[in-house]
Amino acid sequence: RHVYVNGDYLPETEARVSIFDRGFLFADGVYEVTLVLDGRLVDFSGHMARLRRSLGELDMPFSLAEEKLLEIHRELIERNQISEGLVYLQVTRGVADRDFNFPLKSTPNTVVLFTQKKSIVDSPLAARGQHVVTFDDLRWRRCDIKTVQLLYPSMAKMQAKAQGADDAWLVKDGFITEGSSSNAYIVTTDGTVVTRDLSTDILQGITREAVLLCAGSLQLRVEERPFTVEESENAAEAFSTSASGLVSPVVSINDKPIGAGKPGSITAHLRQLYLERKR
Ligand code: PDD
Numbered sequence: 001r002h003v004y005v006n007g008d009y010l011p012e013t014e015a016r017v018s019i020f021d022r023g024f025l026f027a028d029g030v031y032e033v034t035l036v037l038d039g040r041l042v043d044f045s046g047h048m049a050r051l052r053r054s055l056g057e058l059d060m061p062f063s064l065a066e067e068k069l070l071e072i073h074r075e076l077i078e079r080n081q082i083s084e085g086l087v088y089l090q091v092t093r094g095v096a097d098r099d100f101n102f103p104l105k106s107t108p109n110t111v112v113l114f115t116q117k118k119s120i121v122d123s124p125l126a127a128r129g130q131h132v133v134t135f136d137d138l139r140w141r142r143c144d145i146k147t148v149q150l151l152y153p154s155m156a157k158m159q160a161k162a163q164g165a166d167d168a169w170l171v172k173d174g175f176i177t178e179g180s181s182s183n184a185y186i187v188t189t190d191g192t193v194v195t196r197d198l199s200t201d202i203l204q205g206i207t208r209e210a211v212l213l214c215a216g217s218l219q220l221r222v223e224e225r226p227f228t229v230e231e232s233e234n235a236a237e238a239f240s241t242s243a244s245g246l247v248s249p250v251v252s253i254n255d256k257p258i259g260a261g262k263p264g265s266i267t268a269h270l271r272q273l274y275l276e277r278k279r
Helices: 022-026 044-056 066-079 125-129 151-162 207-219 229-233 265-278
Strands: 001-003 007-012 029-037 085-092 110-117 128-138 167-172 175-179 183-187 193-195 222-224 236-241 245-254
Touching: 001 066, 007 066, 022 085, 029 044, 044 066, 044 085, 044 167, 044 207, 066 085, 125 245, 128 151, 128 265, 151 175, 167 236, 175 229, 175 236, 183 229, 193 207, 193 245, 207 222, 207 236, 207 245, 207 265, 229 245, 245 265
Parallel strands: 128 167, 128 245, 193 222
Antiparallel strands: 001 007, 001 110, 029 085, 085 110, 167 175, 175 183, 183 193, 183 236, 236 245
16 A cells, blocks of 8 residues: 655555654644545545644644645545545644644644545445444543544444444533544434534534535434433434444444334435435
8 A cells, every 4th residue: 555654655664754753642633534435535625624624723834735635635546546445644743852842943744644445335334223332422622623632432432342332422411422433413203313513522524514415405404402312312313424434324322222223214315315416
């Protein structure tokens, strides 16, 4: 696999980043994961707008132009022959002697990209539906910034797996925030699609934005508001959205079957329309 590191395209075994990189020492970095369908990037400019926002919230200077980033994404898709999968982009504050202060003179960013070839549309999990369990949301309070500080979501996912489930949904003050790496939704028994409103509690999903537009086109009622664990356990349907999972049905929450315990029809319609629009 060919990867990109600070201006160079290299075989992955030759790629090197300093041990003094602030991404490594402080998780002082941000990232994006962009979906590739049929060799084409999906919602690239949305991902780049969110990247700029994350960088801005962390006062992290970054000067690569969006056209250059697009060129690198496309070059890696080409070199690695990705027809379906993901492109990962990470930007850190760069290399500096370990110090809680940001480097005085701004150092060059570390910029790393790589691809992941993956079957996304025909994922078995999407066909079967996910089992999720809820965990206390112990992340920091700026979940709107897409930082590489992913230890807690990773631990929560591992605990979910240890319990025989597929993913963790995180809970703050009794209300679901989001999945370990996805936005979370329920469909109420009267057919309303409910997902948490945007705030510092969740990531502003690029897929979320597109799927809410799909819901509008399907004339579904949409409510952006917090929902409780109890409301989700009693929902007619549930699903999550992300670049890596598209619209992914949830069939149980905390071992309670959702609806008929099978992927729901509104979820299926949203997934189908999303795919029609994005392929
Ligand atoms: N995760 N919420 C969190 C916490 C996420 O990490 C993600 C994405 C999302 C969905 O955002 P989007 O629709 O823009 O992918 C929501 C990526 C896929 C990841 O970490 O791999």
